[in-house]
Amino acid sequence: MSRAFILLMDSFGIGGAPDAESFGDKGSNTLGHIAEQCTIGNADKKGVRHGPLYLPNMEIIGLGHAAYQSTGNYPKGFSSQIKATGLHGAASEISKGKDTPSGHWEIAGVPVKFDWGYFPDKMPCFDDSLLDGIVKVGNLPGALGLCHASGTEIIARFGLEHIKSSKPIIYTSADSVIQIAAHEQSFGLERLIDLCEKIRILVDPYNIGRVIARPFVGNAPDNFERTGNRRDFSVLPPAPTLLDKVKEAGREMIAIGKIADIYAHQGPTQVIKASGHDNLFQRTLEQAIKAPDGSLTFTNFVDFDSLYGHRRDVVGYAAALEEFDRKLPELISILKDDDLVIIAADHGCDPTWTGTDHTRENIPVLAFGPQIKAQNIGTRECFADIGQSIASFLGVGTLEAGKSFL
Template identity: 50%
Template sequence: MTRAILLVLDSVGCGAAADAADYGDVGADTLGHIAEACAAGRADREGLRQGLLRLPHLDALGLGGALRLSTGRVPPGFSLPPATASWGFGIERSNGKDTPSGHWELAGTPVDIPWGYFPTKNPCFPPAFVATLLAEAGLTGILGNCHASGTNIIDDLGEAHLRTGWPICYTSVDSVLQIAAHEEVFGLDRLYDLCRIARRLCDPLRIGRVIARPFVGVSQADFRRTPHRKDFAVPPPPGTLFERAAEANRSIVSIGKTGDIFAHRHTGTELKGADNDGNLDHLLDALDTVADGGLMVANLVDFDSDHGHRRDAAGYAACLERFDDRVPELLARLRRDDLLVITADHGNDPTFRGTDHTREHVPILAHCTARGPMSIGRRDSFADVGASLAAHLGLAPTATGSSWLARPASRA
């Protein structure tokens, strides 16, 4: 038997989708623009990184080829060597450009219903919603009630939160309600309980996620978010890759915020590190222990949360380079029959306007020594990833998607 590993590099998109205009994202290109910023010296930072974007191990797997196939160009720092893995790119079919829709589609279940969103006006939350939230949570008020960047609003309102005890509630162009509160003063369990109330109240509004955003510090000068973020998502549609693996009694390991994204439905053993490196460590440990037939899914969120939303091209580039440094370590842990798929769930171009996700294609790199490189090409749904992993594991097909493993093998 064999194993499957899905590694989602959160927000590492590779070029604007054909429908990007519907989302205000024409011209977005996360990887391409980061590479161009590095080549122009705009992503240099003393003590962090400088020069061209250097991702030699991902490039060897075929990332340069995936970028050219997606956008028609090879960005600076990438090349077209004979790929050691299969490569291509995926197009999102789901509505939106959020984390749940991207992950659910990768797992074989695109989102065809429209998400609900909070309006851009301030205050943005319906008065009846706020009144019920306050009453059920025993609160006298909230702060924020607007569209905002998560890091900026904590800087702006963190001290007021400490004075009043009121949680900071905000949203974005995504289908989300985020609630920030001091982990020690407000209390982590109390924040989670508040988010559970908000989750129930958001259900009729079709809001995809409620996110707890704990932070620590005593003033604007030292506020920082902690690793204890928790997502409260609506359940995914039936027929996911996770569900198929659970039906077959396979071992399942979910790493990072994966369990939260799938509302803990069939997500098996859940492990969460403090950062990308911590989550990669969990994945490496799982590769040493998970039995044949097992499924491992990991999300690496630092690209998105620490750098994409903050429009930090230098930090994003350094984060990519740090991940690339660890790719050989990851490949060395794979068994001959293991299938590793490295992809993303959406874009978050740090050179683009605003602070939100961007509607983009995603690269797909698939490595399996026993199978060798195969042609992946353009995939018209992220669901093809889930379908291919299910086929590799010999599981019942996912709800949607077409496996590239069903195609005759060819040199990528």
């Protein structure tokens, strides 16, 4: 019986979506701009890149051709003469946001047709009623931040005051999110998680997609560091997703990394917590060896987004892409005859773009496996085509949205 694997490269966009201009992202291109900057050897202020971006394994599957489908151009260093060995193309998003839940839910067959709630970009960005409620349910002496901010920057700015006062650092971004940063030792990890669970209830009337616990360690601004104990508290998807279909069919749905959090733990039968790309890939390899027939394994590689995209680190993003690419042959070597692997993304986060937010981009769709034939699937009109294809491949029924390309 067939098995399926989704490798979700968080934020790996391949060129502006058709509606990118309405999001202020016309011209954004995560892959294209990284490749361009690597080629000219002047990647960003954080370091100088020597040599072009080198992703031979994804290129042979069809990444360059997928990028061409999205933009009409091949990324710098990619060849139009490569004969792809896998199924390849691009996909556009129809959900109304360029955030993590919207992209993931649409991939799993449930586009977000409603408008998320957002906090205004002013100081304070949270109204008095919400702040009073947070302070009350958490028995807090107050709160710090209360603005739109980058997670690493706001920890450096308020971390010492937080440690001294026990006031959590609360902030947001252009996404539908409220984030709470707190020190793992001085504030306590369990206390932070409990606070976020209570805040999840408080922000439901605001239609906020996620509450994120952002624990950190260190004793000074220059060594504060966020840990792998992050937790996302998401609202439930509005309809059954691919994950639910797999579970309802009596199959194993194995969620690695933050996948279970993104789907509010609705659907997974196994949850494997892991952080860092090396660890996430290792856990995925383990499932490629032992996951049962008929199963779906879904891994989110978040560092592309959180460590490099949002931080506008071109050099770091490029290195992470190359390391991911180097690991693919090991996965390919242990696949079973009927396995399917799909590489995709949930949005863009162009590290050359202004600001620190996600970018509205098309995503790559790369599929391979021993029985998967090379095919150009063009640019799909909806991310849900991915979920519908997997549902068809595994024989678990049909989803409400999407058209299979298999």
